[in-house]
Amino acid sequence: MASCKLTRSETDRVIAGVAGGIAAHFDIDPTLVRIGFAVAGFMGWGILAYLILWVAVPSGTPANPAVRIAEERFAHGAISAEELARIRQDLERTS
Numbered sequence: 001m002a003s004c005k006l007t008r009s010e011t012d013r014v015i016a017g018v019a020g021g022i023a024a025h026f027d028i029d030p031t032l033v034r035i036g037f038a039v040a041g042f043m044g045w046g047i048l049a050y051l052i053l054w055v056a057v058p059s060g061t062p063a064n065p066a067v068r069i070a071e072e073r074f075a076h077g078a079i080s081a082e083e084l085a086r087i088r089q090d091l092e093r094t095s
Contacts, residue, residue, distance in 0.1 A: 007060030011071045016054045030075070066091055 009020030012030050019037060023030035040046025067088060074084040 006057055008054070008057050010060050011068045012075050015050075017059070018050055018053045018057060021057060021060060022053075064091055 006025045007021050008017035009024055009030075010017060012020030012024070014020075014034065019033040020030045023033045037046050037050055040049060070079065070084050070087040073079045074081065079087075
């Protein structure tokens, strides 16, 4: 797991950052989580689950601005997951 605490994403968000936070916590693609919520929404319980998580899951702390920019570039497909991981590691070493 990428992080030990589940929080809503401040950088990878479409509505409230729930899917981005879940994806970061389990180290999976946020698009898969969003598709899962969409499918669950058609089944009737996805919207309710999203709203409950929106209220129950705390907002994450904003990341280092350099990491946030790299995450946004990754979300737009400008860099790969390996490049994002390398940037994170490099910035952790310097701080």
